[in-house]
Amino acid sequence: MDEPDLKCPACSKGDLERGTDEIEIPHFGRVIHYYMRCKICGYRVNDFAFQGDFPNEDKIEIRRKEDLEIKIVRGSGATVLIPELGLELYPGPLAESFITNVEGLLNRFLHLMPLFDDQKKVKEIEEKIGAAIQGKLSFTISISDPSGISHFIRN
Numbered sequence: 549m550d551e552p553d554l555k556c557p558a559c560s561k562g563d564l565e566r567g568t569d570e571i572e573i574p575h576f577g578r579v580i581h582y583y584m585r586c587k588i589c590g591y592r593v594n595d596f597a598f599q600g601d602f603p604n605e606d607k608i609e610i611r612r613k614e615d616l617e618i619k620i621v622r623g624s625g626a627t628v629l630i631p632e633l634g635l636e637l638y639p640g641p642l643a644e645s646f647i648t649n650v651e652g653l654l655n656r657f658l659h660l661m662p663l664f665d666d667q668k669k670v671k672e673i674e675e676k677i678g679a680a681i682q683g684k685l686s687f688t689i690s691i692s693d694p695s696g697i698s699h700f701i702r703n
């Protein structure tokens with residue numbers, strides 16, 4: 549691509565030089581860093597694009613209390629489903645990226661429960677989550693994420 553040079557918005561004298569490099573961020577994988585830099589005053593504009601290379605679909609089974617320690621990296625575009633507990637997390641404007649373990653994920657769901665109207669259903673789910681946190685209930689967690697960022701960290 550042959551784009552014309554842009555004038556630096558800071559000093560308005562230099563041309564902006566374009567470049568990219570790659571950074572490795574632990575647990576998030578490769579990130580492409582785009583930048584423009586002024587040859588004269590050093591002014592920089594930075595942009596980042598996550599470049600996940602994990603499988604788009606992944607699933608784990610939680611059978612023992614130790615499994616609650618398995619870590620989950622959730623990118624903002626991921627759908628997380630726990631069918632046995634009736635829990636679903638979808639991408640949306642408020643979806644955030646996070647790294648937590650299975651227990652932390654269950655606690656996140658617990659904190660969301662007051663947002664729902666159906667109190668009978670909420671109580672039922674809360675009881676199931678409580679049993680799951682104590683390791684008394686087996687369940688599966690599936691993640692699907694087209695960006696390839698989300699994954700489980702199995703040690």
Ligand SMILES: [Zn+2]
Binds near residue numbers: 561
């Ligand atoms: Zn400049």
